Amino acid sequence: MSSKTNTQSKNELSLIDGTKFEVKPLKISLLKPFLAKFSQLADVADDNTKSMDVLLDCVQIAFKQYLPAFADNREIIEDNLDLPTVYKVIDAASGMQLSESTGLLNSVK
Secondary structure (H helix, E strand, O other): OHHHHHHHOOEEEEOOOOOEEEEOOOOHHHHHHHHHHHHHHHHHOOOHHHHHHHHHHHHHHHHHHHOOOOOOOHHHHHHHOOHHHHHHHHHHHHOOOHHHHHHHHHHHO
16 A cells, blocks of 8 residues: 555656656755755846756756666756756655745745
C-alpha cells in the first residue's frame, strides 16, 4: 500500500527528445543547494538571461536526483527542455508552485 501512495505522489515529465523521468520534491541534501541557487533569482529578476541561467542551475541540481546521467551536461539540458518544463521541474523539486516559491523568497528579503 505504501508503494501505491509513493507512485501517486510522483509526476512524470518528458524531455524534448522523449526521455521520461519522474519528479518529486528533492531530498534535503539536494534541496539545500537548490534553494540557495533559487534565492539568487531575486537578484537577477530584471535580466532574462541571468534569470534563465539561475533556473537552469536549479534544474541541474534537481537532475542529480531525477536524471543523474544528464545533470552535469548543461548543453543536453538546454537542448531538451522548454520553459514550461523548466517550471514544472522547479515546482516539483521545491515542493511548491514557482509563484509560491517566488512569493516566499520575496517575503524573506
